[in-house]
Amino acid sequence: xxxxPNQTETLTLELPNLMxxxxxxxxxxxxxxxxxxxxxxxxxxxxxxxxxxxxxxxPPTGGxxxxxxxxxxxxxxxWVEEEGGNGIPFDSSTGFRLPNGATRSPDAAxxxxxxxxxxxxxxxxxxxxxxxxxxxxxxxxxxxLSELQTKLLEYLDNGVRLGWLIDxxxxxxxxxxxxxxxxxxENPTELSGGDVLxxxxxxxxxxxx
Numbered sequence: 001x002x003x004x005p006n007q008t009e010t011l012t013l014e015l016p017n018l019m020x021x022x023x024x025x026x027x028x029x030x031x032x033x034x035x036x037x038x039x040x041x042x043x044x045x046x047x048x049x050x051x052x053x054x055x056x057x058x059p060p061t062g063g064x065x066x067x068x069x070x071x072x073x074x075x076x077x078x079w080v081e082e083e084g085g086n087g088i089p090f091d092s093s094t095g096f097r098l099p100n101g102a103t104r105s106p107d108a109a110x111x112x113x114x115x116x117x118x119x120x121x122x123x124x125x126x127x128x129x130x131x132x133x134x135x136x137x138x139x140x141x142x143x144x145l146s147e148l149q150t151k152l153l154e155y156l157d158n159g160v161r162l163g164w165l166i167d168x169x170x171x172x173x174x175x176x177x178x179x180x181x182x183x184x185x186e187n188p189t190e191l192s193g194g195d196v197l198x199x200x201x202x203x204x205x206x207x208x209x
Contacts, residue, residue: 029053035103036127039095046093051100051154058105065140068168071207072108072136079193079200080110087133087197088116095127098158103127104151106135110197131158134196139167152176162196168207 030038035049048056061069069092079085090109097103109132116124123129135155137148145167152163156176163176173191175183193200 028055030055032097032101032103039127046105048095048105049101049103051098051102053101061140064168065138068138068166068207069107072138072166072202075202076108076110076136076200079197083199085110085197085200087112090132096132097127097129098131098154100154100158102154102158104155106132106155107138108136110134131155131160133161134163134193135160136164136166139165139169141169149174149182152182162194164191166207171204173204 030049030053032049032053035047035053035055038055039045039047046058048058050056073089073091076085076089080087080089087110090111092105092107094109095103095105096109111128111130112133115130115133119128119130132155135152137151139145139148148165152165152174153176155163156178160176161178165174165176167173171187173185173188175185175191177183189203189205191202191204193202
């Protein structure tokens with residue numbers, strides 16, 4: 001059940017086919033305005049909207065995935081705050097309105113400070129009208145790998161400069177960069193931000209354990 005606000009009261013809206021899956025039937029499509037109203041009224045849910053308006057509801061993560069998520073965010077923030085990473089980090093609750101019309105919430109993201117400062121104060125308060133420079137998607141045990149891979153390719157098409165798809169169960173990482181083939185690393189010990197996030201190193205030994 002999702003809530004949808006109107007001017008005088010809060011209504012409840014039964015949505016039996018929220019997920020884009022044959023098990024749930026036909027996907028529900030919403031406009032950008034409808035999506036923003038639903039997201040505002042359901043802040044405890046992590047909602048996304050595809051480029052064709054499909055509403056996507058991501059369930060809460062399990063404990064292990066949540067732990068991995070916060071560790072990645074911690075190391076990203078630490079790099080920004082302590083090592084002068086010239087940009088703004090974001091957690092998994094942040095919505096980004098991509099140029100293709102989708103609204104996505106990567107598990108972790110980073111935006112170059114110049115791009116952040118180009119936004120108006122009002123734009124900063126809502127879903128950010130841009131694609132991050134850097135994104136991380138962390139695969140949970142229930143995630144479909146091909147859907148995550150499609151999501152990373154969507155980020156590339158919309159301007160991301162570096163994307164990591166991290167699969168802790170298989171100790172596997174896919175690296176996405178514009179104009180290059182996807183790199184697949186088996187059991188890497190660390191990841192480097194390269195020229196997008198100079199000096200940022202994510203030690204995966206601390207993530208796998």
